[in-house]
Amino acid sequence: MAKVTxxxxxxxxxxxxSMEVIAVKDFSLEIEDKEFVVFVGPxxxxxxxxxxxxxxxxxxxxxxxxxxxRLINRIPAKDRDIAMVFQNYALYPHMTVYDxxxxxxxxxxxxxxxxxxxxxxxxxxxxxxELLQRKPxxxxxxxxxxxxxxxxxxRKPQVxxxxxxxxxxxxxxxxQMRGELKKLHERLSSTIIYVTHDQIEAMTMGxxxxxxxxxxxxxxxxxLDLYFHPIxxxxxxxxxxxTMNFIETKVVAxxxxxxxxxxxxxxxxxxxxxxxxxxxxxxKVIFGIRPQDFSxxxxxxxxxxxxxxxxxxxxxxxxxxxxxxxxxxxxxASVDPKTQVASHQNILLQANLENMHLFDIDxxxxxx
Amino acid sequence: xxxLYNLKLNPFYVHHPTLANIKTLLFDTIFFRxxxxxxxxxxxxxxxxxxxxxxxxxxxxxxxxxxxGPTGLAIFFGYLIPxxxxxxxxxxxxxxxxxxxxxxxxxxxxxxxLIPFCTWLLMxxxxxxxxxxxxxxxIDGASRLRVFWRIVIPLCLPxxxxxxxxxxxxxxxxxLYALAFISxxxxxxxxxxxxxxxxxxxxxHWGPLMTGALLASVPVALVYxxxxxxYVAGLTGALKx
Numbered sequence: 001m002a003k004v005t006x007x008x009x010x011x012x013x014x015x016x017x018s019m020e021v022i023a024v025k026d027f028s029l030e031i032e033d034k035e036f037v038v039f040v041g042p043x044x045x046x047x048x049x050x051x052x053x054x055x056x057x058x059x060x061x062x063x064x065x066x067x068x069x070r071l072i073n074r075i076p077a078k079d080r081d082i083a084m085v086f087q088n089y090a091l092y093p094h095m096t097v098y099d100x101x102x103x104x105x106x107x108x109x110x111x112x113x114x115x116x117x118x119x120x121x122x123x124x125x126x127x128x129x130e131l132l133q134r135k136p137x138x139x140x141x142x143x144x145x146x147x148x149x150x151x152x153x154x155r156k157p158q159v160x161x162x163x164x165x166x167x168x169x170x171x172x173x174x175x176q177m178r179g180e181l182k183k184l185h186e187r188l189s190s191t192i193i194y195v196t197h198d199q200i201e202a203m204t205m206g207x208x209x210x211x212x213x214x215x216x217x218x219x220x221x222x223x224l225d226l227y228f229h230p231i232x233x234x235x236x237x238x239x240x241x242x243t244m245n246f247i248e249t250k251v252v253a254x255x256x257x258x259x260x261x262x263x264x265x266x267x268x269x270x271x272x273x274x275x276x277x278x279x280x281x282x283x284k285v286i287f288g289i290r291p292q293d294f295s296x297x298x299x300x301x302x303x304x305x306x307x308x309x310x311x312x313x314x315x316x317x318x319x320x321x322x323x324x325x326x327x328x329x330x331x332x333a334s335v336d337p338k339t340q341v342a343s344h345q346n347i348l349l350q351a352n353l354e355n356m357h358l359f360d361i362d363x364x365x366x367x368x
Numbered sequence: 369x370x371x372l373y374n375l376k377l378n379p380f381y382v383h384h385p386t387l388a389n390i391k392t393l394l395f396d397t398i399f400f401r402x403x404x405x406x407x408x409x410x411x412x413x414x415x416x417x418x419x420x421x422x423x424x425x426x427x428x429x430x431x432x433x434x435x436x437g438p439t440g441l442a443i444f445f446g447y448l449i450p451x452x453x454x455x456x457x458x459x460x461x462x463x464x465x466x467x468x469x470x471x472x473x474x475x476x477x478x479x480x481x482l483i484p485f486c487t488w489l490l491m492x493x494x495x496x497x498x499x500x501x502x503x504x505x506x507i508d509g510a511s512r513l514r515v516f517w518r519i520v521i522p523l524c525l526p527x528x529x530x531x532x533x534x535x536x537x538x539x540x541x542x543x544l545y546a547l548a549f550i551s552x553x554x555x556x557x558x559x560x561x562x563x564x565x566x567x568x569x570x571x572x573h574w575g576p577l578m579t580g581a582l583l584a585s586v587p588v589a590l591v592y593x594x595x596x597x598x599y600v601a602g603l604t605g606a607l608k609x
Contacts, residue, residue, distance in 0.1 A: 055507060056506075057506070078508070078510060078511065084507050086503070090498060090504040091501075092505070092519060104509050
């Protein structure tokens with residue numbers, strides 16, 4: 001078990017037209033021992049490339065990577081003492097499950113007894129003992145997944161790397177495996193770096209989340225920190241489901257209070273938050289609010305409620321999604337399932353002003 | 369024309385079945401020696417070509433060095449040079465190596481057309497193996513050579529089989545180099561032996577000639593029928609999960 005340190009790591013590719021593409025730029029991060037860190041971002045954001053650089057499958061263009069205190073830039077993958085689970089599992093199809101699990105131990109010249117002991121131990125832990133003599137193609141998706149994980153834990157490596165390991169599973173199995181991986185992390189108490197594009201996976205599993213976009217780290221933080229205090233519009237939009245509403249508004253002052261004003265509504269900015277906004281009076285900002293921060297109101301309150309026209313109602317059981325229109329702007333609201341609403345009528349929505357977000361219109365950084 | 373359609377002269381069945389031609393072939397010529405020679409050359413050159421092609425195809429496909437693309441293309445162009453042109457410079461080399469009239473001259477020259485062929489076939493096959501599997505093995509602690517031996521080769525067996533069968537057939541049937549480089553009767557391969565020893569002047573000994581053609585095709589037919597499943601899998605490519 002060890003900590004992993006990345007210092008100003010960059011990766012440049014030379015693409016076909018000899019154009020240089022920067023996949024990862026100036027990536028610095030310290031991953032603590034036994035920490036579960038998730039890299040998340042849309043496809044092409046550099047998260048997998050970063051993981052592959054840590055694994056030794058991709059050369060590092062610039063910067064340094066340490067596992068523990070050891071600089072690993074020039075150490076080949078096989079000597080880095082890491083283990084990796086691939087998206088398509090990469091099980092060896094010509095070997096039995098037992099041989100798949102034993103392969104890495106054989107390569108490291110463990111004794112027959114030790115290999116047998118460790119394979120049995122891993123198989124028991126993952127409940128695949130009865131599958132040991134099968135070939136990978138005789139296994140279901142979930143079982144293959146377990147074998148792929150088992151292959152990493154037999155070696156007891158310093159760091160585990162997971163590259164979107166759940167994306168090939170169906171939705172139900174994914175939720176189940178998510179829980180199992182988390183339990184596994186607690187039991188092994190090991191350092192795990194996990195790459196996913198699924199923000200829910202990131203939120204539920206990570207001790208810390210690294211949000212990436214275009215090769216750059218946007219924000220690093222605990223799941224709920226990212227949720228409540230996103231550093232810019234991208235993180236705010238990426239974390240949370242359904243995604244946050246963004247509307248272009250104008251900051252206006254009246255009666256020594258600040259408001260954000262759009263075509264169909266005017267909402268008050270609460271006092272603590274108003275302090276940062278003095279320079280923005282009469283300027284445009286992006287107003288952001290999560291669908292969950294709306295609830296149905298019975299009577300209008302100035303600066304807190306907005307009147308909207310309900311276009312579509314989507315009940316999903318534990319909440320109801322409402323697609324509504326406020327003036328020209330479309331909004332998504334998620335309200336209590338017992339709320340009585342009908343489509344094509346006007347209703348009042350109360351906004352939770354504590355949780356409103358404002359972003360600079362040019363560089364999109366958070367203002368509150 | 370009349371003669372051609374006269375069924376009495378042109379039978380659809382054998383009037384007088386005989387094994388005499390087989391006897392002539394087997395005992396009046398050194399057919400067994402020719403068979404042995406052909407096997408010797410075909411197997412050795414196939415093995416050499418497969419070994420070289422496996423390494424070449426893997427390197428071109430996986431070790432992405434700068435000239436891997438052009439190298440692959442160059443090998444392909446090498447295959448396009450017709451043997452009728454190539455045998456002249458090859459003859460000089462064989463002569464310099466003092467391998468004239470020796471079976472080793474064939475073992476050495478057949479790979480000139482077998483290696484490009486096998487390399488191209490295997491390149492396509494290697495391409496179909498997921499890269500992650502090799503990367504995973506490397507992280508598991510295997511060196512590049514180990515990965516090749518333990519992961520790539522077993523997964524490529526169908527491809528190796530089909531390349532091998534093709535190479536074997538090509539060298540079994542090869543005519544031109546054998547004709548050019550071999551002159552003594554004892555060193556001949558089956559295709560050359562039959563044509564040079566059973567066509568005397570302008571007299572064609574059709575019976576033994578046809579018998580020779582039949583017997584010589586038996587090994588190839590056997591090889592095909594035993595490995596036909598692997599062979600088809602090798603041509604259609606790859607790994608189904």
